[in-house]
Amino acid sequence: MTDEFTVPVYYDDDADSDAIAGKTVAVLGYGSQGHAHAQNLDDSGIDVIVGLRKDSDSWAQAENDGLRVATPDDAAAEADIVSMLVPDTVQPAVFEAISDGLEEGDTLQFAHGFNIHYNQIHPPEGVDVTMIAPKTPGHLLRRNYVEDTGTPALLAVYQNETGGAKAEALAYAQAIGCTRAGVVETTFREEVETDLFGEQAVLCGGITSLIKKGYETLVDAGYSPEMAYFECLNEMKLIVDLMYEGGMAEMWNSVSDTAEYGGLAVGPEIVGEGVRENMDEALEAVQNGEFAREWIAENQAGRPSYTQLHAADRNHDIEEVGSRLRALFSWADEEPTEEAEAPADD
Ligand SMILES: NC(=O)C1=CN([C@@H]2O[C@H](COP(=O)(O)OP(=O)(O)OC[C@H]3O[C@@H](n4cnc5c(N)ncnc54)[C@H](O)[C@@H]3O)[C@@H](O)[C@H]2O)C=CC1
Ligand SMILES: CC(=O)[C@](C)(O)C(=O)O
Ligand SMILES: [Mg+2]
Ligand SMILES: [Mg+2]
Known part of the structure; x- marks a missing residue:
C-alpha cells in the first residue's frame, strides 16, 4: 500500500x-x-x-x-x-x-x-x-x-x-x-452504487447506445453497414485499448491532430449537458433503490421487459453485419466463439 x-x-x-x-x-x-x-x-x-x-x-x-x-x-x-x-x-x-x-x-x-x-x-x-x-x-x-x-x-x-x-x-x-x-x-454501499451506475451509464449501457446511435446515423445517411460497423464498433476496441494503456492522452497522441481537434471540439456537443443530467438521474435511481426495486419486480414477473430488450438488442443490424465480418478475420478460428455460453473454455 x-x-x-x-x-x-x-x-x-x-x-x-x-x-x-x-x-x-x-x-x-x-x-x-x-x-x-x-x-x-x-x-x-x-x-x-x-x-x-x-x-x-x-x-x-x-x-x-x-x-x-x-x-x-x-x-x-x-x-x-x-x-x-x-x-x-x-x-x-x-x-x-x-x-x-x-x-x-x-x-x-x-x-x-x-x-x-x-x-x-x-x-x-x-x-x-x-x-x-x-x-x-x-x-x-x-x-x-x-x-x-x-x-x-x-x-x-x-x-x-x-x-x-x-x-x-x-x-x-x-x-x-x-x-x-x-x-x-x-463499502458494500459504494460498490453497489458505483457498479450499477457504471454499467448502466458508461460501460455497458452508455457505450452500446453511443455505438448504435453512431452506426444508425451513418447507415441512415446511406453509408454501408460494413463501413459503419468498422468505424463505430470495431475501432472502439482499438481506441479504448490505447486509453487503457496510457490514458486519454495516449489515445489523443496516437490519433491524427484532425481527429483530436474534431473530437475535442465536437465530442462535448454530442455527449453534452443533457447526458450529464440523465446520468444524475440514473445515479439517483440506484441510490434511492428505485432501480433495485424495478429489477426485483421484473424478475418476479418473469422478466417481460428484459426478454424484449434482450431480443431487440440481439436483433440489431449491427450484430448481424458484425458477426459476418468477424467470421472472415484471418485469425477468426483462433478466437473462442460464444464465450458467454461456454464460460470454461479457457
Ligand atoms: N459477469 C461479471 O463479469 C461480473 C459479475 N459480478 C457479480 O458476480 C455474480 C455472478 O454473476 P455472473 O458471473 O455474471 O453470473 P452468470 O450468470 O454468468 O453465472 C451464473 C452461474 O450460476 C449458475 N446458477 C444459476 N442459477 C442457479 C441456481 N438457482 N442454483 C445454482 N446455480 C445457479 C449458472 O449455472 C451459472 O453457472 C453476481 O453477483 C454479479 O453481479 C461482479 C463483477 C462482474
Ligand atoms: C463486468 C462488471 O463489472 C459488471 C458490468 O459490473 C457486471 O457484469 O455486473
Ligand atoms: Mg462491475
Ligand atoms: Mg455489475
Missing part, C-alpha cells in the same frame, strides 16, 4: 496468503465470474469445490476443468469460504439453500453487493461477510490471470466476526490475481 491515494489501495505485498492457506473455498456458480474465480483459486493452490445444481450443464465443464463439484449445499457445508457467484437475482434462494452449511467462523463472500445492500440476504451472526468485486467481466479475470497481468477489484467487509475478514479477503483477491493490479477498499 502507498499513501499517495485518497483511499487504501492494496497490492501483492499487502496480502498475506497465510490468511487463506489451508481453507476450502466453495464457488457457487460456474458462469462468468464463477469459472474465473474457481480456476484462478485452483491455480493459486487453494482447495476449491464448485457448487452447482445437479442438472447444470456446467457440472461436466467444471469437472473437465479439473475441479471438484458438488451441490451448492454440500459445497457450502464443506467450505470455509462460500463465494456467491450465481446471478444476483437467484442469490437469495441459493442463500436459503446453503445457509445451514455456514458455520461460525466461515465467510460468505460476494463479487457484488446487491443483495446485502438492498436487504435481500440477511447473513447469520458469527459469519464473516466480505466482498471482492473484480472490475471486469469474468472471462477477462481468467484471461488476465493466465497472461500474468491482473484485474483491479474492490474490497469491502460487511461483517467481521472473526477479526480476520479483511486479511482473508485480501488473500482471496491475491489468489484470483487482483492485487497484481490494485484492490481498492470500500
Whole structure:
C-alpha cells in the first residue's frame, strides 16, 4: 500500500496468503465470474469445490476443468469460504439453500453487493461477510490471470466476526490475481452504487447506445453497414485499448491532430449537458433503490421487459453485419466463439 491515494489501495505485498492457506473455498456458480474465480483459486493452490445444481450443464465443464463439484449445499457445508457467484437475482434462494452449511467462523463472500445492500440476504451472526468485486467481466479475470497481468477489484467487509475478514479477503483477491493490479477498499454501499451506475451509464449501457446511435446515423445517411460497423464498433476496441494503456492522452497522441481537434471540439456537443443530467438521474435511481426495486419486480414477473430488450438488442443490424465480418478475420478460428455460453473454455 502507498499513501499517495485518497483511499487504501492494496497490492501483492499487502496480502498475506497465510490468511487463506489451508481453507476450502466453495464457488457457487460456474458462469462468468464463477469459472474465473474457481480456476484462478485452483491455480493459486487453494482447495476449491464448485457448487452447482445437479442438472447444470456446467457440472461436466467444471469437472473437465479439473475441479471438484458438488451441490451448492454440500459445497457450502464443506467450505470455509462460500463465494456467491450465481446471478444476483437467484442469490437469495441459493442463500436459503446453503445457509445451514455456514458455520461460525466461515465467510460468505460476494463479487457484488446487491443483495446485502438492498436487504435481500440477511447473513447469520458469527459469519464473516466480505466482498471482492473484480472490475471486469469474468472471462477477462481468467484471461488476465493466465497472461500474468491482473484485474483491479474492490474490497469491502460487511461483517467481521472473526477479526480476520479483511486479511482473508485480501488473500482471496491475491489468489484470483487482483492485487497484481490494485484492490481498492470500500463499502458494500459504494460498490453497489458505483457498479450499477457504471454499467448502466458508461460501460455497458452508455457505450452500446453511443455505438448504435453512431452506426444508425451513418447507415441512415446511406453509408454501408460494413463501413459503419468498422468505424463505430470495431475501432472502439482499438481506441479504448490505447486509453487503457496510457490514458486519454495516449489515445489523443496516437490519433491524427484532425481527429483530436474534431473530437475535442465536437465530442462535448454530442455527449453534452443533457447526458450529464440523465446520468444524475440514473445515479439517483440506484441510490434511492428505485432501480433495485424495478429489477426485483421484473424478475418476479418473469422478466417481460428484459426478454424484449434482450431480443431487440440481439436483433440489431449491427450484430448481424458484425458477426459476418468477424467470421472472415484471418485469425477468426483462433478466437473462442460464444464465450458467454461456454464460460470454461479457457
Ligand atoms: N459477469 C461479471 O463479469 C461480473 C459479475 N459480478 C457479480 O458476480 C455474480 C455472478 O454473476 P455472473 O458471473 O455474471 O453470473 P452468470 O450468470 O454468468 O453465472 C451464473 C452461474 O450460476 C449458475 N446458477 C444459476 N442459477 C442457479 C441456481 N438457482 N442454483 C445454482 N446455480 C445457479 C449458472 O449455472 C451459472 O453457472 C453476481 O453477483 C454479479 O453481479 C461482479 C463483477 C462482474
Ligand atoms: C463486468 C462488471 O463489472 C459488471 C458490468 O459490473 C457486471 O457484469 O455486473
Ligand atoms: Mg462491475
Ligand atoms: Mg455489475
